Amino acid sequence: MQTVVNPRPELGSTRVLSLDAGGRILDWISWQDAVCLYVRGAVAWTLGEPCLTVHGGFNREMGRQSLIELHPIIASTGHCRDHAIDPAPALTNAALFARDRQLCLYCGAHGMRGELTRDHVMPISRGGHDEWENVVTACVACNLRKGSRTPQQAAMPLLAVPYRPSWVEHLILSNRNILADQMEFLVGHLPKKRRAS
Ligand SMILES: [Zn+2]
Helix, strand or coil: CCCECCCCHHHHHCEEEEEECCCCEEEEEEHHHHHHHHHCCCEEEEECCCCEEEEEEEECCCCEEEEEEECCEEEECCCCCHHHCCCCCCCCHHHHHHHCCCECCCCCCECCHHHEEEEECCCHHHCCCCCHHHEEEEEHHHHHHHCCCCHHHHCCCCCCCCCCCCHHHHHHHCCCCCCHHHHHHHHCCCCHHHCCC
């Protein structure tokens, strides 16, 4: 496939939200993968105004260069992946810190990536599990101070209750360059109780 891009460099980091033909949310895909869907004729329908124009090869009969306009949300034909039904986002430190908005859930301090740690609310040594509902973002100082104690024992109450993000929340948290059309669509699919936050 011959594609040369990119008219607007700031959109190079733009990702396309992919859905299945039934409208179920799948995942972010790169614009390159989105182009492949168009070229393969696998785009069922789209939402939103075109956000990126990709120049393709020359058509000799027409004497023109083909253009593909990428839409911010693309539903493709084909089968839905299993994890799209209600997948559990992987518990990584990056995803955890994003859930907690880079804040220490003990002292509320905002930290950079290297200054934050994963704290187990119920320590592993006391039978706690390494799962979304038992982990919070903590600054190094708070993590050291708490040690292998529970928040009650350490007299360090949590500022928020840890929870497992839905797949939609995970998609919102994992992309810093969400376009307006995409955000509107994703927010509409959030669990009702978290739309306000
Ligand atoms: Zn702290």
